[in-house]
Amino acid sequence: MTDDQSAPPQADPSAGGGRGERSDEVFPGGRSPVSRRTVLAGAGIGAAAVAATGFAAGRHTSRDNDSSSDQVVPFRGTHQAGIITAAQDRLHFASFDVITDKRDELIGLLKEWTTAAERLTRGEETAPDGAVGLGDYTPPADTGEAIDLTPAHLTLTIGFGPSLFGPTSAQPGLRDRFGLAGRKPKGFDDLPLFAAEKIETNRSYGDICVQACADDPQVAVHAIRNLARIGMGVVAVRWSQLGFGRTASTSTAQNTPRNLFGFKDGTNNLHAEEPELLDKWVWVDTADNPDSAQWMTGGTYLVARRIRMDIEPWDRANLLEQEQIVGRLKGNGAPLGQHAEFDEPDFDITSYGVPLIPKDSHVRLAHEKHIGVRLLRRGYNFTDGSDGFGHLDAGLFFIAFNRNTARQFVPMQQELSRKDAMTEYLIPNGSATFAIPPGLAEREYWGQHLFEG
Numbered sequence: 171m172t173d174d175q176s177a178p179p180q181a182d183p184s185a186g187g188g189r190g191e192r193s194d195e196v197f198p199g200g201r202s203p204v205s206r207r208t209v210l211a212g213a214g215i216g217a218a219a220v221a222a223t224g225f226a227a228g229r230h231t232s233r234d235n236d237s238s239s240d241q242v243v244p245f246r247g248t249h250q251a252g253i254i255t256a257a258q259d260r261l262h263f264a265s266f267d268v269i270t271d272k273r274d275e276l277i278g279l280l281k282e283w284t285t286a287a288e289r290l291t292r293g294e295e296t297a298p299d300g301a302v303g304l305g306d307y308t309p310p311a312d313t314g315e316a317i318d319l320t321p322a323h324l325t326l327t328i329g330f331g332p333s334l335f336g337p338t339s340a341q342p343g344l345r346d347r348f349g350l351a352g353r354k355p356k357g358f359d360d361l362p363l364f365a366a367e368k369i370e371t372n373r374s375y376g377d378i379c380v381q382a383c384a385d386d387p388q389v390a391v392h393a394i395r396n397l398a399r400i401g402m403g404v405v406a407v408r409w410s411q412l413g414f415g416r417t418a419s420t421s422t423a424q425n426t427p428r429n430l431f432g433f434k435d436g437t438n439n440l441h442a443e444e445p446e447l448l449d450k451w452v453w454v455d456t457a458d459n460p461d462s463a464q465w466m467t468g469g470t471y472l473v474a475r476r477i478r479m480d481i482e483p484w485d486r487a488n489l490l491e492q493e494q495i496v497g498r499l500k501g502n503g504a505p506l507g508q509h510a511e512f513d514e515p516d517f518d519i520t521s522y523g524v525p526l527i528p529k530d531s532h533v534r535l536a537h538e539k540h541i542g543v544r545l546l547r548r549g550y551n552f553t554d555g556s557d558g559f560g561h562l563d564a565g566l567f568f569i570a571f572n573r574n575t576a577r578q579f580v581p582m583q584q585e586l587s588r589k590d591a592m593t594e595y596l597i598p599n600g601s602a603t604f605a606i607p608p609g610l611a612e613r614e615y616w617g618q619h620l621f622e623g
Contacts, residue, residue, distance in 0.1 A: 238293060241321040241385075245288045247609040249453070252325035253470060253571055254442040254546070256421040258383040261413030261550040262390040263474065263567065264398065265376030265602060266405040268334065273348045277621055279404045283328075283397055284615040290393045293321035296400065313399065315392050322386035326393060328616045329472050329604030332359050334377040341375065353620060355454075355463040357576045361473065361601050364587040373476050373600030376408045381472070381569070387414070409600070411476060413550025413567045420548060426503060426511065430479055430551050430564055431595075433496050434503035437511055438537070440546040451544045451578065452571050465619035468608030470571045473545075473579045476552075476600025479565035484595045495591045497533030505533060530591040541585055543578040545570040565596070575603055 243251045268276055286296040293316075295301055300311030332338040335353065336346035340360035360375065380397055384390040391412070398407050417429050418436030422443050429435040440447050449455075454466045484492070489500060497515070498505055505515035507526040517534055519526040527534050538544050548571065553564040572578040587593060607620065 238320045241323050242292055243321075243323050243325050245291045245326075245610070246612060246614075249468060249470075249609045250325075250327045250606060251291070251609070252327035252381055252383050253452070253548070253606070254420055254448065255323075255325050255383070256424055256442070257416040257418060257548055258323050258325070258385045259414065259416060260384055260387040260390050261416075261567065262382045262387075262394045262410065263413065263569070264380050264382075264394045264410040265331070265408045265474075266378040266380070266398075266401065267408045268347070268377040268404065269406050270404050271347045273621070275404050276348060277617070279401055280617045280621075281615045282400055284610070286396060286400060287326040287328075287393070287616070290316075290396070291321060291324050291326060293319075293324075296396045313392065313395055315395075316389050319386055319389055319392075322384040322389040324382065324384040324389050324393060326397075327381040327383075327472075327606060329379045329381075329606040330617065330620065331376045331378065331602065331604050333375060338375075348621075350620070352462050353465065353623070355466045355605055356459050357574070358471070358603075358605055359576075361575070361583075361603050362580065364583050364598070366587055366593045366596070367598035367601070369601050370599050373409050374602050376602055376604075378405065379472065379474070379602070379604045387412070411552060411567050411600075412554075413552050415551040417549040417551060417566055418547040420546065429566055430481065430553075431484055431492070431496070433492075433498060433500055434511060435549075435566075436547050437498075437503055438544075440544060447544070448546070450573075452546050452573055454573055458574065465607060465623045466605055470546075470573060470606045471575045472604045472606050473568070473570045473572065473575060474600070474602045474604070475568040475598055477566045477568055478563060478597040478599055480595040480597060481562045481564055494528050495531060495595075497527045497531030506531075528591070530589055532586070532590050532592045535586055535590050536582065541582050543572075543582055545572045545578055545582070571606070 243255055245251060270276060289296055295312035295314075295317070297311035301314030301317060302310065304311060332354070333341055333344055334348065334350060335358070336351045337344045338360045339362070363369065380394060382390040382393040384393075394410065398405075416427050418439045419426050420439065420442055422441050426434045426437050440451060442448075452470050454469050454471075456464065456467050459466055487495075493500055493506065498511075503511035504513055505527060507516055507519040508514075515527060515533055515537060517525065517527055517537075517539065525534075534540055547569070549566055549568040551564070552567045553562060555563055557563050570579060607617065610616070610618075
């Protein structure tokens, strides 16, 4: 499934940049190409490979039998890939601070990133033969850990944070470093603080985000690692998050996944097969912005929230309590009082005068009938080990796309944060929003219409 993309550009076989390819170098004097340094490095690589084998052991998905060409998601198109693309299984999300004040340096990086990103989504190295072909005394132009791996449906989605345009509500001391204040979309600002959250600044905000999604975690990590490497001196990673086990379906062809509470999540999500609803709730329209911000027409706004789940107390709650908090059966995901997952919730059913779906249940409060808005959810589960008390640092890395965050996500979250019974088990500690421009035409680069429009 693609985001209304055109046919993918074909890799140039003469470039020799495909994964698994390497030059057969001839060394002067016929010396062995294997130096002691190489042997020692090889030992390290071997150890790393063993570790990688274990790391990769869980990455197989139902799409593993696709041929390599079938695993390429087109990079260019009307909208960026990675939004309504069928949600992949793995995520590496990174937020960057721009550390230069020079506009030309930032534009130069965005051009370089675009070239590298397009190659990566085709399953190529960031530069032809970049990992091993540049000689002994040149730092490789690709880190190499994705050699021999498939494209794995990799998508790379870029966004720009409110701080790139100057002062924000959460960071009022910022300057307009790049002359973009007049290009800021209408109402675009940091998310407000919500009840019952503990936002950490080192997990929040950022000038630029890149969302890497793939069906192989090593492919997603390789992509972000190389973009960060290329950006050295211009950008620095502010925070990042790994994710697994998508927590929403973005296509009707996908089953609804489960979150770490064990419940199906995102049953009522928007899907790629609903273009009229996507136009209404996801894609920015010309009427949404003044002329100076029309670069966002066809784009969308991303909301990212790191939501730690209080796993251990939840696991001690009985099944009835869990189902009443969620408003659905744990087994098949049916709304309480119904039989199947996709049955429409009936909020009027009562038992001895008490609503069968509690008034403070998550399903009732988040439903369009209650709040009047919808979002396209695309989040992932995460586990980052345990904290100092032996409790899992795990939860939901919530990602949602919407057309107007102030009118859609913010009022929904204000309602949930104050009334949802589930908040007792949630600790939101990361928060960010980004403007996601529309997709690229041929020869365009990331951010071109923002900087040159």
